[in-house]
Amino acid sequence: MNSGIIDISAGNLLLAFIFIFIAQASSFIYHLGLNRDITVGALRTFAQLFLMGYVLTFILGSESLFLTVAVFAVMVISAMFIVRGRVKEKQVSYFMPTFLTMLVTYFATAVFVSGLIVGTTPWWEPRYFIPTAGMVIGNSMSAIAIALERLFRDLRQQRELVEMKLSLGANYREASEEVFRNAVSAGMIPSINAMMGVGLVFIPGMMSGQILSGTDPLIAIRYQIVVMFMLVGSTAITSIIVMLIVRKRCFGSGEEVLLTPR
16 A cells, blocks of 8 residues: 555556456457557557656656656657558648747647646646646647648548639638548647547546545646646647648649648
8 A cells, every 4th residue: 555545566457458358358359450550559559668667756756847848858859750640641741830830839828738727836747747748749630630630641541622612712711611620629629529528538647647646636626626627628729730731732832732632
């Protein structure tokens, strides 16, 4: 026991791998082709979380602004490479505008929540800033990947329609307005759905963790409300800015569609 928290021994932790074996067996029996991904994902989860645990232990002890911001930067860079791994687009350069948008938006969101809503002093208090930033980055990273995939796919599939609108005098914004809206909506829907089911269908990880650590459930609820609103807002801002910039890059100087069928 540690401050009322039941510790999980190494032996008991290994029992959790039963769930990985179930997933592996399911993939093998039904020929899903996911065995390698499941194995790599499990090993990365194990290694990355333990590494982050040691890093956070050190940072929380040092309370260094430099280290806190450095960890934040590494998290954003890692998230961007994950997005690039999912969105395999070669004809349009989206890496730098997406990365810079994520960096600025996530930082501003984490500062606002940690410094103003929670009211930590200083605003970069690692115990609050890093978990807040991590939740924003993890959620919005998936939203950006979904939105980018939808944008590129729809522009290719609707290329003829978009070009017809352009030939009739529409500019690139007007010609691709529906594609833009659909891409942003696709990225935001998971966060909105999460708001619909939170507390009724599922108890989020942050709230569960606080309750397990002995925090008053009513306090945990307040934190979780802030988190849910934060995720929806940051996802909306990031998705819209990235889609505006990347959509422009999908058109040439003469407003012709640059994306060609694969």
